[in-house]
Amino acid sequence: MPRRINIAIIDTPVSVEKVSQEISDPTMGGEVLFFGSVRNTNSGKPVRGIYYDCFEPLAKKVLMEISEEVQKEYGEQLNISIFHSTGYLKAGQISVGIGVGTHHREEAFQACRLIIDQIKTRAPIWKKEYYEDGTYEWLGGNLLEPGQTDRESVFRQRDTWEVPRFPIDRN
């Protein structure tokens, strides 16, 4: 049976607790949480905050499609929770939160990574960055194209990842 998927577009900063609660499940052995927040500098320029613009109906649809694609890839036992903020956030506040719960850690890490990468390239969300000197700039991004929601595109992107190798200390 497919597990839980929770999608939320909110007009406040993301709550760590809420993202975590949505995937909480005693049958799960691995839970991975990712949070993205507003950096206080960009290319050396002090940042005051970011205004997030969002086409909400399509964004919800895209986030759900991404979640379902990831469930198909890593197994329907995944619990997935995605929160994304809209409106103005100050530097340091959390704009996006992703939680993945599953039986094993490896698929939880991979699924979480895949979700945030897909959000960045597919979700209809835009950033207007406000600087400490009073200026602002709309940030550039990824061109949207029809058909980006097919699973092929997800796999192509995943295949380009470099898997980090860590030495194993067996002592």
Add this chain to the structure above:
Amino acid sequence: MNDKRIVSVLFFGFLREYSHEGKLRLEVPQGTTVTELRSLLVSEVRKRFPAFSKQLLLERAAIGSHDTVLKEEDKIQTDMELAVLPPVCGG
């Protein structure tokens, strides 16, 4: 029979600044495709904002409905609320 129809187009990202309250209502001929709609939008924005300097970005922007990013050959329906979607950068 009236072969024109009114469509409502929302503007997002930097394009918001080239619309009034992030929205534009446009009369388009029946059977207008996404490609044709985008050309009409470019003309309309240039007419309203003669200093508009980012035409290339508007010409490359996707057009979306509530459900999907539309294909170039898709025909515009009257009951659609559409959106111009410049390059995205969520997260």
